[in-house]
Amino acid sequence: MSNFQTEDGRITGRVAGGAAPRHVAIIMDGNGRWAERLGQPRTFGHHRGVDRVREIIRAAPDLGVGILTLFAFSTENWRRPHYEVSVLMRLFKRYIIREVEDLDHERVRVRFIGEREGLPGDLQRVMAQMEERTRGNDRLLLQIALNYGSRKELVRAARHLAAEAAAGRLAPGEIGEDEFAGALYTAGVPDPDLVIRTSGEQRISNFLLWQAAYAEYAFVEECWPEFTPELFAAVLDRFANRERRFGAIAVDGAAGG
Numbered sequence: 001m002s003n004f005q006t007e008d009g010r011i012t013g014r015v016a017g018g019a020a021p022r023h024v025a026i027i028m029d030g031n032g033r034w035a036e037r038l039g040q041p042r043t044f045g046h047h048r049g050v051d052r053v054r055e056i057i058r059a060a061p062d063l064g065v066g067i068l069t070l071f072a073f074s075t076e077n078w079r080r081p082h083y084e085v086s087v088l089m090r091l092f093k094r095y096i097i098r099e100v101e102d103l104d105h106e107r108v109r110v111r112f113i114g115e116r117e118g119l120p121g122d123l124q125r126v127m128a129q130m131e132e133r134t135r136g137n138d139r140l141l142l143q144i145a146l147n148y149g150s151r152k153e154l155v156r157a158a159r160h161l162a163a164e165a166a167a168g169r170l171a172p173g174e175i176g177e178d179e180f181a182g183a184l185y186t187a188g189v190p191d192p193d194l195v196i197r198t199s200g201e202q203r204i205s206n207f208l209l210w211q212a213a214y215a216e217y218a219f220v221e222e223c224w225p226e227f228t229p230e231l232f233a234a235v236l237d238r239f240a241n242r243e244r245r246f247g248a249i250a251v252d253g254a255a256g257g
């Protein structure tokens with residue numbers, strides 16, 4: 001795959017024709033199993049996983065990806081042992097503090113999606129600082145899903161719309177798909193074109209249920225700490241050859257509509 005890797009190690013260009021997905025969402029799974037296979041504690045996998053996050057973010061714009069959404073911690077992940085959760089929370093905070101400068105320099109705009117209130121206060125503060133600092137950037141929109149759960153997001157949107165209706169600001173009949181999408185954490189952001197999940201698991205785990213209604217899915221066997229930019233490029237290349245029909249039928253080999 002070195003034919004699209006430049007000298008400084010960046011991935012560039014497309015291998016074959018076809019559009020790169022504009023918005024890619026990734027369920028970064030398999031850190032724990034990967035580490036355990038090496039006889040290491042699960043948290044070792046989370047540390048290596050952060051290295052991959054760094055590389056994938058750096059590779060994304062050069063691969064034509066404009067929006068990258070990474071699932072980092074779910075509303076269900078609190079069910080894990082206290083020790084693992086606390087390591088993850090510290091890892092997120094350290095990641096943000098260490099990376100903010102580089103991400104800003106690379107013109108990445110960071111936005112967090114999920115329930116902030118449930119996160120430690122010091123983490124919430126650095127999250128807000130990172131969003132503020134990178135607000136004006138336009139090379140890549142990076143959405144990090146932290147304490148994110150799609151069902152909670154949908155319930156929150158329904159409550160918000162119901163409150164608007166109860167206050168007389170919105171008639172129930174005026175609530176349509178656009179209004180609903182606008183009440184989600186991802187308001188204003190185009191839906192993902194492709195959702196990738198690593199580690200061989202084939203499930204959604206409460207991720208972007210509304211937004212990924214018409215996304216393509218790619219399930220890869222490698223665990224997240226093994227997910228290199230080369231592998232990312234290969235998955236995107238497979239996506240380029242897929243035909244998205246959105247309920248219509250194919251016309252001359254292209255999506256009808």
Ligand code: IPE
Pocket residue numbers: 028029030031032033034072073074077088199224
């Ligand atoms: C994904 O890896 C990272 C998080 C969910 C935080 P896992 O920790 O789920 O690793 P496995 O799936 O147990 O191997």
Ligand code: IPE
Pocket residue numbers: 027028029030071072073074077201203205
């Ligand atoms: C999904 O992975 C959540 C994240 C990647 C952050 P999990 O490992 O938590 O999902 P399940 O429990 O296997 O469905």
Ligand code: MG
Pocket residue numbers: 029030031
């Ligand atoms: Mg997992």
